Amino acid sequence: MISFDCCWQRPDFRFEAAFEAGAGITALFGPSGSGKSTAIRLIAGLDRPDRGRITLDDTVLLDTAAGTDVPPHARRIGLVFQDALLFPHLSVKANLTYGRWFTDKAERRIGFDAVIEVLGIGHLLDRRPATLSGGERQRVAIGRALLTSPRLLLMDEPLAALDEARKYEILPFIERLRDEFALPILYVSHAVEEVTRLASRVVRFEAGRVVATGTPSEVLAAVGLGSTAERLAALSLVTGTIARHRPDFAVTEIAHPAGTLTVPGLVGSLGQTLRVAIRATDVALAVGHPGQVSVRTQLAGTIAAVDAGEGPAAMVTIALAGGERLVASATRLALADLGLDVGDRVTALVKSVAIDERGLSRIGTGTTG
Known part of the structure; x- marks a missing residue:
């Protein structure tokens, strides 16, 4: 269970949001600039709020009142961004295993072979990133994050940089990792088709605030007539x-x-x-x-x-x-x-x-x- 309650004031944007998320995929949904990626960066420890408390199960990752701030590398959180960010000079296999070495052997609960099978990338292991399609690179990036055996996986619009054909190709792989690894996932998106297909719970953001939480049916149908959008x-x-x-x-x-x-x-x-x-x-x-x-x-x-x-x-x-x-x-x-x-x-x-x-x-x- 991830519990999040943070406030962060910037010159042109005020972020003040609280939510909880459990097993499965929880989608952080809303228009661009609504605060979804800000929440992800705060959970990962890449930014620090003015005030906040973030817990993951029984571990306090951040508590500004108590002076607690676990550094990003010690939070055991996997990250997948829009850009796969693979090392171009390393093979796919070397990219996959790179982050694994930063995880203690006793905590490596996700096996290499299982990840390769679920993501369908066994035939890519000897290739370099430059020879891969966008969808293949993103599957490798997901595999690299999984092989750190994270307690939580953060996916920040992982399909946004892909064309429609590649998006359609990769969605089944995200479904499989959701179903087979029992790993809590926070999935940032403003694409309705991704949210409805993948998520069991939705947190809807607008202008730096959480305006609705619930099942996809509850949240995505709870729209008024305030605007054409x-x-x-x-x-x-x-x-x-x-x-x-x-x-x-x-x-x-x-x-x-x-x-x-x-x-x-x-x-x-x-x-x-x-x-x-x-x-x-x-x-x-x-x-x-x-x-x-x-x-x-x-x-x-x-x-x-x-x-x-x-x-x-x-x-x-x-x-x-x-x-x-x-x-x-x-x-x-x-x-x-x-x-x-x-x-x-x-x-x-x-x-x-x-x-x-x-x-x-x-x-x-x-x-x-």
Whole structure:
């Protein structure tokens, strides 16, 4: 368990935040300049706050009131940044084992072979960093951090410097290290698809402060109508079971009590539980059965809440059959024309091509499809 409570005043920015994080991946989420990386640097000991206390399990890493400040090298925290920062004159194997020598043998609980297997880098060991792709370099950087056997892994936007293809390539490897090493991870990102796929808990930052904490569904859907950016960022997470692969059309069908979700790609295995991220702006509402339409995902529910300001948009919360909630963004004009209000039954329509397959999170086991 990491416990964080720090205040740091700079000429142009005030940071004052507190949060806790446990096992699995906790995402520090928010726009650029909101304080996410500041928190990471303070935990790592790279910067020192004006006031603060940071503990990791039963170890006090920082307590300004008591005069405690464990130096960075003694905190046993692994770091992965946007840039892999590999030594160009060393082989991949030498880069991987470099940090391991700074860890006492008695504390080396993460094995070399296990890391190589999980990250899929066995064929790269004799190569130099200059010959690697961006995704390969970042996997080596993650391996180097893991091989120090850290008590906590900090990942500061590790995919930000990669193109879309390389990001999609590396996400499964981060999932595997999350699941197989049982290592608490703080993961900084402003990319919704990364957060929804990887994190079990989200800490949302704005302007140097924590404004929300909770599950991805709770935090990412808890967006008001204060700005266009907030409206466009709102999303829901809907969980279902993989029921069918359609290789002829390259889609997967997900069974849900409210209906069937059709998502791009042949993902997961039959019977596996899948968490699907759906943006509020990608949800349309229909009264009754929508009839002949191209939209494959049609979910039945009841309007639970309508949040409408003076602007054009309203946020509609739909209680889906089965208990989950889905947020839809609609114009106030549309709601008025359809006569929709709290308590009305609707069908939520989601275009399959609008679902980002990078945000699909596999959280169960099944059989090979």
